[in-house]
Amino acid sequence: MRKIAIIGRCWSTRADAPWDDTSWEKWSLAWDPIPVTHRLFETHQNFRMYFGNKEDGDWHVSGLRMAKVPIYMLEKHDDIPMSVRYPIEEITELVGKATGRETPYLESSIAYMLAQAVLEKVGRVGIWGVDLHCESEYAYQRPNLEYLIGLARGKGVKVYIPPQSALLTHQHGVPYGYWEHPKGT
Numbered sequence: 001m002r003k004i005a006i007i008g009r010c011w012s013t014r015a016d017a018p019w020d021d022t023s024w025e026k027w028s029l030a031w032d033p034i035p036v037t038h039r040l041f042e043t044h045q046n047f048r049m050y051f052g053n054k055e056d057g058d059w060h061v062s063g064l065r066m067a068k069v070p071i072y073m074l075e076k077h078d079d080i081p082m083s084v085r086y087p088i089e090e091i092t093e094l095v096g097k098a099t100g101r102e103t104p105y106l107e108s109s110i111a112y113m114l115a116q117a118v119l120e121k122v123g124r125v126g127i128w129g130v131d132l133h134c135e136s137e138y139a140y141q142r143p144n145l146e147y148l149i150g151l152a153r154g155k156g157v158k159v160y161i162p163p164q165s166a167l168l169t170h171q172h173g174v175p176y177g178y179w180e181h182p183k184g185t
Contacts (some may be wrong), residue, residue, distance in 0.1 A: 001124050005017050006117070007027065014163050018060055030042035030047075030071055039070050040069060040070070043137070045065075047061070072086045074088070091119060092111055094115060105147065110127070113129070114145065118151065119130060124157065125159050126159075127159070127161055127162075127165070130165070132167065
């Protein structure tokens with residue numbers, strides 16, 4: 001069974017990723033160097049200036065040019081030899097369109113990774129280093145990733161979420177109906 005470890009940058013679960021287990025393919029963010037990766041994802045249209053200035057953008061692009069593994073990007077770029085065009089049409093068909101849009105419902109680079117794994121019909125996916133806390137700027141990305149986790153599971157992909165992750169957790173620690181509303185509500 002093919003296994004994909006999606007590895008983000010959140011420290012709550014990142015250290016628990018299967019770093020030394022060669023039975024897992026490791027997929028990571030193109031701007032997050034990790035010891036071993038089999039596939040990188042750079043899903044920003046403005047990747048050449050993603051870090052906000054030309055100097056940091058040039059540093060990022062030089063790293064992309066040196067990559068020895070496929071880099072899934074919105075488009076193939078001649079100056080980035082390992083770039084691969086992300087299959088957006090097939091992904092749109094798989095995950096569905098955002099309401100009122102002609103574009104797929106994808107809200108983060110991690111979502112692009114998970115959708116790709118489902119498209120490739122992998123048997124198992126683990127997601128480490130990804131919390132998308134409600135208190136952070138990434139909060140708007142969480143519902144989309146949780147939707148995709150459900151889609152993956154519905155298609156038979158076994159999806160592992162570390163127990164200390166904030167993903168797929170109850171707002172009040174128990175299912176709806178098992179907690180008491182404050183008096184007067």
